Amino acid sequence: MPKDRSQERIAYLPSRAAGARKLVLRSQLGVPWLLAAVLFGLVILVAGVLFLVKAGRPGAPWERVAPVARFADGTVTQAPYRADEVLVVDRRGGTLRAFLAAPGPCPVVGTPSGFARPCAGQAWGSGGEPAPTARAASPPPPLRAVPVTVAKGELYVDAPRPHPPSH
Numbered sequence: 001m002p003k004d005r006s007q008e009r010i011a012y013l014p015s016r017a018a019g020a021r022k023l024v025l026r027s028q029l030g031v032p033w034l035l036a037a038v039l040f041g042l043v044i045l046v047a048g049v050l051f052l053v054k055a056g057r058p059g060a061p062w063e064r065v066a067p068v069a070r071f072a073d074g075t076v077t078q079a080p081y082r083a084d085e086v087l088v089v090d091r092r093g094g095t096l097r098a099f100l101a102a103p104g105p106c107p108v109v110g111t112p113s114g115f116a117r118p119c120a121g122q123a124w125g126s127g128g129e130p131a132p133t134a135r136a137a138s139p140p141p142p143l144r145a146v147p148v149t150v151a152k153g154e155l156y157v158d159a160p161r162p163h164p165p166s167h
Helices: 031-054
Strands: 063-067 076-082 085-090 097-101 109-111 114-117 122-125 144-146 148-151 154-157
Touching (some): 063 076, 076 109
Antiparallel strands (some): 063 154, 076 085, 097 144, 109 114, 148 154
16 A cells, blocks of 8 residues: 655654754755746846846936036037927036927027027026017917936936827
8 A cells, every 4th residue: 555645744853953943854845946946046136137237227207318428517408309399408507407398490598597599589588488589479388397317427307298288
């Protein structure tokens, strides 16, 4: 008659090991235990590599624009951003700010009082609000300020698309 192994103990605590609380296994754990250990090791390894590769860079919704060195200190620089928007980066006064604007026939530049697009006669105040000019028939749309951050020498912006007005 075959021996019923379901009633057999898998591990036991020998009397002389009671102080140390060591379990003695009576059988091998088998391949599933080995595969599980290898799988968990791989998961930890992949997570560590991803952490090291991405360390210091912001995740979504932040979008990389360009190296910060591209935008000189003390200047206002326009950079392409999306098909229907340009990014105006202001590095004057020891600060770093960014605004979104509609593309135009010439770039947005810095003025003592804010920003301007001279070829179109458009002007904005230092906060991006439209400023009246003699050349413009109507004020331009405001510049939309967006949050910026710098990580590993790269400029990132958090510029979600505005929601269209609902009727």
